[in-house]
Amino acid sequence: MRILVMIVMLIAVAGSAMAQEGRLLYERYCVQCHGVEGTGKGINAPHMSVFPRDHTDRTEMMGRSDEELFRVIRNGGASINQSVLMPAWSHNLDDDQIHVLVRYLRELCCEEP
Amino acid sequence: MSTARWLFIGALLVLGAPAGADDSPRYFKGGAGTDVAAFVKENCLACHAVKPGDGASHSPAIRAELGPPLYYAGDKYREEWLLEWLQAPERIRPAGYYPPTHVRATPEGDVIDEASLVNHPVLDAKLAEEVARYLMTLTPYADRLAEEDYEPSTVPLRMARLDFRRFKGCVACHQDVKGEGGVSGPELYSAWSRLQPEFIVSFVRSPGQWNPGTMMPVLEMNDAAIHRLANYLKTIAEE
Structure with a gap:
């Protein structure tokens, strides 16, 4: 029983650290276009010809699989026939970090606070 | 107290x-x-x-x-x-x-x-x-710049602007004209007067090699395409 409790606690701590890393990565690489609140209203947005994706739009975000989100972050908007204004981040982020970001996007769009 | x-x-x-x-x-x-x-x-x-x-x-x-x-x-x-x-x-x-x-x-x-x-x-x-x-004496990466084979020249403004804005998407974060373009990155209409030409080329190709924490993405362009963008910065500076 004690071991079970410890495992549950470890998973909870790891999950919280992951969420924190996701938030920091989002802040560094995404907020400039997708906005502090993830609504697509970043400081660059008024200057763009295409609106950045609203990551809090549950309907739109549910239309994309985790694999697609991973691919668009890694290889850029053009890789899924979307805007080139979304660059490929594969040289700035490793695959593990991109998975963390995908997880964070799911929190933003689809989980109750 | x-x-x-x-x-x-x-x-x-x-x-x-x-x-x-x-x-x-x-x-x-x-x-x-x-x-x-x-x-x-x-x-x-x-x-x-x-x-x-x-x-x-x-x-x-x-x-x-x-x-x-x-x-x-x-x-x-x-x-x-x-x-x-x-x-x-x-x-x-x-x-x-x-x-x-x-x-x-x-x-x-x-x-x-x-x-x-x-x-x-x-x-x-x-x-x-x-x-x-x-x-100017702080030049740890001088070898990197010496390897660049870049001859600056001017380019047709309209085509180069289209490339910068629409095809490469640089305008999402950078201004190529004062007041036009994203505001999260450094202004680029003054880049040519500020930066060494070989640095521009080298940084655009491999920004993380210069600054590992950079927010600048890599566009995986060949050298000719990078030189065209650098030439655009020269062209807008001399406009």
Whole structure:
């Protein structure tokens, strides 16, 4: 029983650290276009010809699989026939970090606070 | 009141003082003399990395990044630009060096929190000359620049602008015309007068090799395409 409790606690701590890393990565690489609140209203947005994706739009975000989100972050908007204004981040982020970001996007769009 | 508390209040007052043009600390006037290296280390380190790893700017967890790394300044900047800019510094990045710390959400969209931006201190002519000359000796990556085979030339403006804005998407973060383009990255209409041509080419190809924590993505272009973008920066500078 004690071991079970410890495992549950470890998973909870790891999950919280992951969420924190996701938030920091989002802040560094995404907020400039997708906005502090993830609504697509970043400081660059008024200057763009295409609106950045609203990551809090549950309907739109549910239309994309985790694999697609991973691919668009890694290889850029053009890789899924979307805007080139979304660059490929594969040289700035490793695959593990991109998975963390995908997880964070799911929190933003689809989980109750 | 305890000494510790007085010290704390004193530190707050010092840290809270704006570093604007009119109230630069006294030691920014009158020249650094023979020990300009010590001057730079003492006065610039608070906001700039003066050796690799300073401020751990490689980590996304670090929020307080106020200025670009300086330890390869001699590979990056043009000396004549440094000399002028240090005497009359104007903001190059509209949202500061690390924008996430200078933006806030409003119902209409995010805005730059102007009050949070820090002004660069003004150096007098003598000190600016000493500091610029010293910074130009910091060239750890000179070999990298020597490897570049780039002959600057001008390009047809309309085509090059289309490439910069629509095909490469640089305009999402950078302004190629004052007031036109994203505000999270440095303005690029002044890039040619600010940066060495070979640095522009090398940085666009491999930004992380220069600054491992950079927010600049890699566009995986061939050299001809990178040279075209650099030529565009030259063309708009000379327009």
